[in-house]
Amino acid sequence: MLDNAAPRPKISLIDKQVMWNRLLAVVEEQAQVCQRTAFSTIVRESGDLAAGVFDAKGRMLAQAVTGTPGHINSMALAVGHVINAYPPETMKPGDVFIHNDPWMGTGHLNDISLTTPCFLGDKLIGFLACNSHVLDIGGMQDMSSSRDVFMEGLYLPILKIVSGGRMNESLMAVIRANTRQPVETVGDVYSLINCNAVGCERLLDMMAEFNLTELDELADHVIDTSYNAVLAKVAKLPKGTWHSSITLDGQGGEPITLKAALTISDSGIHVDYAGSAGMTKHNFNVPLCYTLAYTSYALGVAIVRDVPNNAGSLAPRTVSAPEGCIVNALKPAAVVSRHLIGLMLPDLVFGALRQAIPDQIPAEGAGVLWNIRASGPWQSPPVFGNGFIVGVVTTGGMGALPYRDGMSATGFPSGVRGGPIEIFESMSTIVVWRKEFRQDSGGAGAFRGGLGQAMEFENSIPETFNFANIFERIKYPALGAFGGANGANGYMGLASGRSMPDKGLYAVAPGERVLVQSPGGGGVGDPAGRERHLVARDLEYGLISEKAARELYGYTE
Structure with missing residues (x-):
């Protein structure tokens, strides 16, 4: 030594x-x-x-x-x-x-x-x-x-x-x-x-x-190298300020509008959320730390890419938001569902970047994870205090890029993987009868949006269970870009026909099945310009219907 x-x-x-x-x-x-x-x-x-x-x-x-x-x-x-x-x-x-x-x-x-x-x-x-x-x-x-x-x-x-x-x-x-x-x-x-x-x-x-x-010398090397690498990438970008906005479902018939001004300068990239909706009485307010997290991520995947994530590479990515707005919520705001807004921030950031570097940015996607969360008794008749609370991650479609289709049933931008249904079933009394790609849910385009999922499940015992609807993009779909079509709206309801359009905890009666259809991503480019063999492949795989192939893509065999 x-x-x-x-x-x-x-x-x-x-x-x-x-x-x-x-x-x-x-x-x-x-x-x-x-x-x-x-x-x-x-x-x-x-x-x-x-x-x-x-x-x-x-x-x-x-x-x-x-x-x-x-x-x-x-x-x-x-x-x-x-x-x-x-x-x-x-x-x-x-x-x-x-x-x-x-x-x-x-x-x-x-x-x-x-x-x-x-x-x-x-x-x-x-x-x-x-x-x-x-x-x-x-x-x-x-x-x-x-x-x-x-x-x-x-x-x-x-x-x-x-x-x-x-x-x-x-x-x-x-x-x-x-x-x-x-x-x-x-x-x-x-x-x-x-x-x-x-x-x-x-x-x-x-x-x-x-x-x-x-670790001091090594730490300085890691941070300085990463910081300079990000600035080198920013130096190649056009300089200026671009604006974007996005409207989300919100709750109780009160939609939420978010606004962003993205500025690229020699010192880095700054996103200002002035003009966004104020804090809400509901619980999807977002502390600034989470706003910074997903803003930085959006800039990372679009621009920073291969530079490792650390204090140095994060430093040139900065955020501001007025205190008391929905993306800079102040204590004691309700925040448990902050992901409903936070996971949509990358699409808002991409809306501004699409104007600056249009050949690199995807159309809007499902964004928010469609997490299945259920609770109920383990047995019939129920015993107080002896119940389950279980969740499984499910996902929607990613928006298409200007050079390839969007990924289907993926957790972008969260990075969370979809959970196995078998684990969900083993830790509850719920049976999942169907889980598959949702046909025609990806927005049509020269490059198609990713598909969402269709799921169906019910209780295996003759007892009511509770299902939580904490989703987004039921009313406002993922928008297509450059002539591409929007992705399909999400849907949640019961097999008997009752829809569950708003956020809440729903009691599901014995024998009733829950239907969940997660949203698809937006398409990019005119659908008529999609290569014929890609339309034929989607049709063969069941990703699109014959009607969609004919009416949206002008495809005839």
Whole structure:
């Protein structure tokens, strides 16, 4: 080992790149540990989590590929909040910090965040951070009815869940007592603690291999290189300001309009949401951290692309929004369904970018995940307190790009994978009778929008169960671009004919089947210009009907 008192030789560029890759491997193993030990189905099956490594200043150096933009990009700020609450000089080996504050985390109470300071001996060298979604954190079961954040469940400020290696059993008891799923929720907390511990071990292994006693020089290389790489990409773009707007379903007959002004300059890209709707009495208000997360993601996939995600590559992407507007909601606004607005922000950003770089930007897509969430009794007759709460991720269609069809039934822009129906069925009394591509749901175009899904399910026991409708694009479809057609509107209803057009918790009677049809993505370009063999292929595969082939594409065999 080198003498710690002696100045360390400068690290070669090659070694820095190797170490950078090792950091990426560390956080990916960290994320996999979380996913494979999680109790929550949306984490275990769909990857609704984030994991990352930070330097001693709280700057994110690497994040795992496994995870979602809303979790990852908001996690980039979370360690700074922990440092502000607990200065590094007060931290010691074996400490772990927990919180689910929506304004300092990922935007709602269902995501629990853990931060673990990592020590080499007695020296703080960095942090490991992670977060994941728990299905129940108390509060109201109807995820469309809360009117302030205090109705939405247990609110944890930044607290020490482990102190010097000793578990805070009192705090764990509070968590256990405030959820309808105490085993699952507490199990997820232990999963998060463990994944950070594994990440710290692997980080220290890497440092020992390269004889490092601190991360400062490597951190500066990662951040400076990434920052300059993003500015190099921005330098190739046209400069100016472009405007866009989008209208969403909202709730109770009150649609929501979002507006954005996107400015590209030599110093980066800024998105201003002035003019967007104000905060709503409903619960899809969005804390600014979540707005920043999905705005950064939209700019990342459109422009940044292959530059790794870290504090440096995120820095040139900035956001502003008036305090009190729906995308900069203030405490104690209701925010549990913040994804209904947040996941639509990429389409809003793309609407502005489409004017600046039209050959690279997709048409609008389904956006919001169509998560199936149900609850009910395990048996008939029901026994109070003995019930299930289960969720599974389902998805709609992505908008077409100017050079290829949109992907069908995909989680863009969330990054969450669709969950297996078999897991959903095994953890509830629900039977899924049908789950398939929804024919003709992708917007027609020279490049077709991605298809949504058609699903049908009912209870397997003679008892009523509850189904939560917290969807979007039922009234306002994904718009096509450059002559392409809109994607199909989403639909939710019962087989008996009753529709469920608004957000709410619906009681489904025994023997009744629920029909869910997720929306499709918009098409790009005149449908008449679609290559004939592609129309024939879609017809053969059942993705479009004979009527659509004939009337929309002018196809005759």
